[in-house]
Amino acid sequence: MLALAGIDLDELTTALQDQGGYDDHRWLIDPATGEIAFWTPELGLDGRGDAADEEELDERGLFPIDPIPSRVWYRDMADFAARLTDDGARRRLARALDGRGPFRLFGNAVHRERADVLTAWNALRNTRALRHAVDWLADNNLIPEAEATAFHAAHPDPPVP
Secondary structure, eight states: OOOGGGSOHHHHHHHHHOOSOSSSOEEEEOTTTOOEEEEETTTEETTSSBOOOHHHHHHTTOEEOOOOOHHHHHHHHHHHHHHOSOHHHHHHHHHHTSSSOHHHHHHHHHHHSOHHHHHHHHHHHHHHHHHHHHHHHHHTTSSOHHHHHHHHHHSOOOOOO
């Protein structure tokens, strides 16, 4: 198992948020080292030109990083909106989540709010993304569950105005 300290959680959250599909790229993690790699059929791993196919990647022991479903990221936005104490801001952000294009609409709406709302959203989004990454690692038996539990305890949700 990996040690959480040896994993670039920011890079892992980028991979877990990638909703682009896998026709032209793939995110992978080396379960022995925690190194995260980006693969494309044309450029290979991390653009090094070693154009391995997906079967070769499996043979190298690299573990695929599948994105977290968008409903998880949506729930983070909905939780934030629901926790706002300003009724007007809460209604505007909740309305942005209702209908087509909620990610874009929510992003636009939160940027139109007061600066403290935007700051709080960025803090909550970043904290939750890191916790989702740690959960993914634990769920895939790449780190001990005890490390995930300790990480959650040390990274609670930040306050929401």
